[in-house]
Amino acid sequence: SQELEQSPQSLIVQEGKNLTINCTSSKTLYGLYWYKQKYGEGLIFLMMLQKGGEEKSHEKITAKLDEKKQQSSLHITASQPSHAGIYLCGAYGGTASKLTFGTGTRLQVTL
Template sequence: QQPVQSPQAVILREGEDAVINCSSSKALYSVHWYRQKHGEAPVFLMILLKGGEQKGHEKISASFNEKKQQSSLYLTASQLSYSGTYFCGTLGGSQGNLIFGKGTKLSVKP
């Protein structure tokens, strides 16, 4: 099943913070995060594994709560370059097939 992301869209001013959530109805082994800028291909941000570890990429970090079957992406002190659509992905099976959520569109304004 496709993971559910919220919110669908968010508008920020430079320097503000944002949180993007990703939840699943099935048990999660890992959560993958990608960012896609307009007109470009998605680009990998990070993978979070079962165990609640947090990871970071620039000023973007994420957490993974396997009990709640959800992950959150934290963008702090947002920059214009953070604008884009963020996707979370979860494994559809054991063969590595990744199923993505519908995405969260982030717009950072000056």
């Protein structure tokens, strides 16, 4: 079955600093999804990557999928307190509609 490992597990950064979260798959990814969960709330869809080498940006968040499609990174530039939350990567494991999630990365942004 598809397994997704995220690193780091938790991250504390000072406001204004850049950071990167990684998501590594045990199998080739056929679609990689990034979600954000604000503490105590639901999940918000951020981005979806499908092609090897693909890169997408939204505001200050950039996600990349490597050429081999087994690793994705999420980069936040000039972090803000609003970026705090849990970031989850998700991937299609080969079964229709079955989205498997990574282990999650808890991000705190200090002033």
